Amino acid sequence: MTALTITHTHPEGTLISGTARGDGSAPALKANRWRWSRNLGAWYIPRSRDHHARDWQIRATAEALREAGFEVEVEVDNTPRATADVQADKVARAAARAEALDAKSERLEATSEARHAAAHQIADAIPFGQPILVGHHSERRARRDAERIHSNMRAAIDADAAARETSRRAESARANTRPESPATTANRLDKLRADLRRIQRHRDGYTVVQGRTVVAEVTGATGDQHDRYAAEAAHLEEQIAYWEQVREQQIADGRTVDTSTARAGDLVQVHGSGWWRIKRVNPKTFTVTSGHSEVRVPHHNVTALRTADSPQNDR
Known part of the structure; x- marks a missing residue:
């Protein structure tokens, strides 16, 4: 049976290599919420890029694939990227997506115009108000022309609707290439600081107080768990420093x-x-x-x- 490899890195997210169409891996992957990407040519876990690996999901997937007879290897690297690199990559991907959607919208508009013109070309050859002459030798052609007019107009309408929806999606993608609003930055900083306080409490331990009475002392993490919390705290501190610089620039630019x-x-x-x-x-x-x-x-x-x-x- 084919050997499969599940990999996770922050730049690429969680991917699996070695699968092939019809090899029996798809049911296990779909059951564990993986998706197929035509661009990547591989299965992937959605929204896994620039996040720590979802160990529970990877373990469940590996177990399901092994039960299906596959050999599975898992390679996880949770080293985070610098926040500046993450944001630059997001902007680049959003710009590329917007450009691709713009091109698709133009193609759909061209298709709509062509099908609309084809319908009019057929209709213009029919005398205005001419009915279908039942039993006449022209009946078959007249019905065929009516069907072609209808199918072309339907296709023109559908292509126009698809072009407008694609244009809307392009504009939505383009919004992610613009500078972040001061309100969004402030809310992001509030969340990051709250996350940092939570991680530090778990790493270092904390005291539970009711009123003025200490009711419990929770000890800090040790060993590998302490190291994981320390790494998460360092990453959060790096993100906070980046977004604080963004906010300082927003103030300097007069945006807030x-x-x-x-x-x-x-x-x-x-x-x-x-x-x-x-x-x-x-x-x-x-x-x-x-x-x-x-x-x-x-x-x-x-x-x-x-x-x-x-x-x-x-x-």
């Missing part, structure tokens, strides 16, 4: 505002709205007021800031 020094009494604008006075500074939001209105807004939604003692502050 550094609100770290904002205090109660200062004025803020939210997405270019009127000025609101800060009533209270919360960890992730500001409580702001204007007239009789009071709302809470995330720090990253602030687009302009005036200190309470600013000469422009007339409110």
Whole structure:
């Protein structure tokens, strides 16, 4: 029986090599949520690129394939790439996808126009209002022409709809080539920092407190588990450093505002709205007021800031 190799790396994701059409591997792979890629010419696990290997899914797949009579080897490398490389690769792949979809949309539009023109060419040869003459020698040709007109118009409509959908998908892919919004960056940083705190707790141990009473002491990880947590923490710290630089650049470009020094009494604008006075500074939001209105807004939604003692502050 053919020997198969399951490999995982961050740049390539999880792939399997050695399979062939009709060799009996497909049922086991489909059952474990693998997909076939025509571009790669191989089965792969979706959304596995630039993530740690899903050991449970790889083990289940290997066991199912071995039960089917295959020899299976597993090679896993969980070394992460630099975040800058990951983002550059994502942008390049999104640009390539958008370009391919644009070309496909143009081909579909051309097909639609050609089938539409073919239908009109047939219809233009028929006198306006001419019915099908039942029993006449022209009946067979007339019915054939009517069917050809219908099939061409149907194909033109379907191709036009497919072209518009493909164009929409191209625009969606192209959106991933544009600079990330300040709000998305801020939310990403919040999640990464929360993940880092969670990993550090598991790595180093933590204390469970209820009220002011310590109810449990959870010891930190040891051995291989400690090493895995340490590697995850280092990767998260690298990602946080990258996205903090992105946010600093967004501030420098005027796309968002550094609100770290904002205090109660200062004025803020939210997405270019009127000025609101800060009533209270919360960890992730500001409580702001204007007239009789009071709302809470995330720090990253602030687009302009005036200190309470600013000469422009007339409110």
